[in-house]
Amino acid sequence: MLPELLNPPADTQRARWRIPDGKRARLPKWVVVVVPVLPLVMLAARPIPAPRAPAVQSSRGYISTTPLSEHTAGPFNSVGASTLVVYVSSHPLWNNRTVELNGISDNKGNAWKLLSGPSLWSGHRFTLMSAIYYVNAPNTAIMHSVSVKLSNPAPLVLHIVGVSGSDSNVNPIYSPITSPGANGTSPDVKTAPITVPENSLLLSWTKNETPADAIATGDEHLDEESTGFLWAASQTSSSAGSYVGRFEYNRPIGWQTAIIALKPMIRHHLKTLSAIHDDRTHLQPRVGEARAY
DSSP states (O other): OOOOSSOOOTTOOEEEEEOTTSOEEEEESEEEEEOOOOOEEEOOOOOOOOOOOOEEEEEEEEEEEEEEEEEEEEEEOOTTOSEEEEEEEEOSEETTEEOOEEEEEETTOOOOEEEEEEEEEEOSSOEEEEEEEEEESOOOOSSEEEEEEEEEEEEEEEEEEEEESBOTTSOOEEOOOBOSSTTOOEEEEEOOOEEEOTTOEEEEEEEESSOOOEEEOTTOEEOTTOOSSEEEEEEEOSSSEEEOOEEEEEEEEOEEEEEEEEOBOOOOOOOOOEEEOOTTTTTSOOEEEEEEO
């Protein structure tokens, strides 16, 4: 016989309950059946994917052998760029007049910052003066132009790179601008090393003293906007570690070179929990309804 589940008042009506063995038991009219429902909760931690590597969105090379106090390069399409970088090179003395780099401006009002240099190198025929500038989260345009001001007229060469997908909250990683030594020459160019995280975009340049042809070696890709006096290349770091830029000239020559890295934008993925459960429970135990028999 089933036990009484509740102690009803004396006036509570009793009902008969037929159990499988044919016996009869008296139960309260109202029986509250508590059925605990254990929700099945699956805790799933979504893996955080590796950040996507930045990419060269656009580039522009410029060279002028005409001595000018202001050189303007472009236009180029910078729309979509998260960072703009310029490698610029001239001469600290031209026509017996001292030449200094007086900064970079553009037609979008960006505030350019000096990243490295100006660095000087004394060659057999000329002294080179090179520097690298950048701007994060720039104002962009389809017709974007960049100007370099000099203290006195001199020839100038530069290379602009628009990069998309870079972390514009941090400065680029950079090497010093190096050379083969005073009056030195070499067909092989190797930058100083830099240490970068995985999926960084590496940009490197080599500026030659006199006309020459160069190729990028290793895993680097030569930029089509390279000029006869300034060669640019890029690659993506396949893993975290130390990297250098490498070029090879067609003959021994004097040069200046450097490499920088733009870190990938890290999107903060939250670990999520997913629950498989009966929609009616909302992850709470379910209490059965009171039923009359």
